[in-house]
Amino acid sequence: MNRATQAAYGTLPIIQLALASGVLLFALIVFVVLRPSGAETDLSIFRWVWLAFALLSIFGAGVVRGRLSRDATEQQAYTTAIIVWALAEGQALLGLVTYLVAGDRLPAVLGLVVGSYLFARHRASEFKPWFDSPTESHGS
Numbered sequence: 001m002n003r004a005t006q007a008a009y010g011t012l013p014i015i016q017l018a019l020a021s022g023v024l025l026f027a028l029i030v031f032v033v034l035r036p037s038g039a040e041t042d043l044s045i046f047r048w049v050w051l052a053f054a055l056l057s058i059f060g061a062g063v064v065r066g067r068l069s070r071d072a073t074e075q076q077a078y079t080t081a082i083i084v085w086a087l088a089e090g091q092a093l094l095g096l097v098t099y100l101v102a103g104d105r106l107p108a109v110l111g112l113v114v115g116s117y118l119f120a121r122h123r124a125s126e127f128k129p130w131f132d133s134p135t136e137s138h139g140s
Helices: 003-034 045-066 074-102 105-121 124-131
Strands: none
Touching (some): 003 074, 003 105, 003 124, 045 074, 045 105, 074 105, 074 124
């Protein structure tokens, strides 16, 4: 792996950690500092919107990651990783906002679970083969 490639791959774990940490920090702020008012509002539509987005995120992350072919470039692997992690982050943040706005804790907790699953399932190390020398085979 040359220096430029090594530097490019070296930023992937940092990006993943930054996205996951942002979600956890926001969760801490929502659960500990802000805490929604005790009265639940009837905004159950948020729960269904979050559920649809969470299911689409799980499915979409699998599809996007699955489309990364063995002969893809480093840039394609890099972009795929960021898209997958953005899906994980987005649905988790939506779940936390649902709790904040509607007082519905279920999407917040499940959003964190789904986000953790997606971040763990699609780790930065899974994309490392695309940054290795072109003669080595890539995993998919």
